[in-house]
Amino acid sequence: MSSINDWSTTAANNATSDNIINWQEGQLPSTVNNSARAMMQRVKEYISDIGAVNAIGGTANAITMTATSPFSAYSDGLRITFRAANNNTGAVTLNANTVGAKAIRKVTASGEIDVVAGDIIAGQPYEVVYFGSLNSSTGGWLLVNPSKSGLSAWEQIGPTIDMTGATNLQWNNLSLYRKLRLSLEFYATTAGGQPFFRVSSNNGSTFDNGASDYNFSLLTSVAATVTGAGQASTSYVPGFASLFSSAIQADVKVEISDFNKSSPTFFNIVTQGPHSSGVIAKYFIWAFRNQSAAHNSFQFALTNASTFSSGFAVLEGVRG
Template sequence: MAGTIWEDTSVAGETRLWFFDGSQDILVAVVDTANDRIELAPQPLVDVASAATTDIGAAKSRNIRATGTATIASFGTIRAGTTKTVYFAAALTVTYNATSLITPTGADLLILAGDSLDLVSLGSGNWRVLRHVRASSAWQQISKTTISGSPSLIDFTNLGSFRELRLTGWVTGSGATGGIQLRVSANNGSSYDSGASDYTQQVITATAASLSAGTATSASMQVSASAGVTRMSIEALLTGFNQATRTAAHVHCYGGDNAGLVTETVIGGERNSGSAHNAFRLLLAAGTFSGGELILEGLPG
């Protein structure tokens, strides 16, 4: 009869408790009488394909493996208080929502293969991510950007999971008379900090046989020499990026300026606020990018 709970003592040293739901028996727990302990029913790893709504609430296990690369905006509906652990077979994005999908960073989560999330249902289709466990604490490649067309801006978003970022590569410019600059964002690129005194920096530039240095407070962080860009290699490190502290930048650039001179620039600076950031932008004071390749890596934390 549906609703019946019954005992199975056919195995020596243990008693199995079963619940009959009207169509099948469901294992509830195993009482280990030999060792005086109770083990809850095993929770097998169940595959659920990633989608806009990845319905883990419907899966008959606490342990889920999300397959595929589709962006996830919802984990479905199940009663409040239910906990689930989701393991990811491939890289994807989990979209933050202040009501229905609350994340520890208050921003989208960039998931890499092997990562896992511990979640609790808040009811009515709402979930909170309790913990994001990285498969690796080493540097991870986030993106590889090949510059084409004539963009004046290059944005990098969904970076709230990384405390440090490393950008390497090269760019070329067309009419780029003001050098390369950088701005950070605390709202995933909806806007970028550009107040007149938002950034402080120390710039050391060597051009041909001359050497100059100076300190500036401005609306952008200088990345390359201000004499313009024909072709420039970039190595930039951003620290404390997703922390409620000042994001610091350490940049080394080498290449040619608009006068045809070989230029090397070393820059150290910071964003003058204690905000956690989740996106940044490269831009030119004038002109456009005309080519290049940039690799972005991140250190989770």
């Protein structure tokens, strides 16, 4: 069935471009009023489709919709506005007129990507335009007005982790995240266990390791005397076992920037715990990975077979 999207920008091609409108040369006078009224219908259909009045169905991340315009195929420039029924929690597809589900995409500074959690908020109208070139030329809907919450929203990655008895924590499949934030509270009972952070570009098959991969330094602390803190000569990055008692007790916050970018990855670390002198010390450590690579796995671990006797860990991320 025809729709306004079948009309041509070349006037001569519009004689029979729409099955309910007849603008042929020499048409009967009695067909003129019918064609004029049909054109009014098509215009109203288009106004409805861009006016967010059509009901939507499906789920938060798999939206369905019956447009007022009876199109039966997608074409470049096809424009729809819908009023969201739910907050999206991840990537979203839109299936209009049962033509087929296509990804809703957005454009960021780093390129075209799937929408992320918070880009679509219940009750708000969203405008999408179809382009066959989107999503690696498989076709998709470009979201014109993503909500601001989805542009920089932190989301928790997986559940809160109980660290009891663990020697390391590892998160894979993180290629969607440009920023990571790890919150740790733990107690390690085995002396000599050095805590460290590592990143991987092959989902944890191998990890960066050693001072040759990183530069890092202790920016400031409230302890009177600190030795071996954040020096590039250590084998693990950033290593801060010497900041605490032999049985490590710590509250650690780590924020990583440019994690999935082909550029140096930056670490900002704030760690707090009892120093070997018995005082509570707080340290600010800055680090960056020398090599430029896009990462997709992150690990926090202890060396020398040390284990976490207790604690928990929460990893959050910002997509982009």
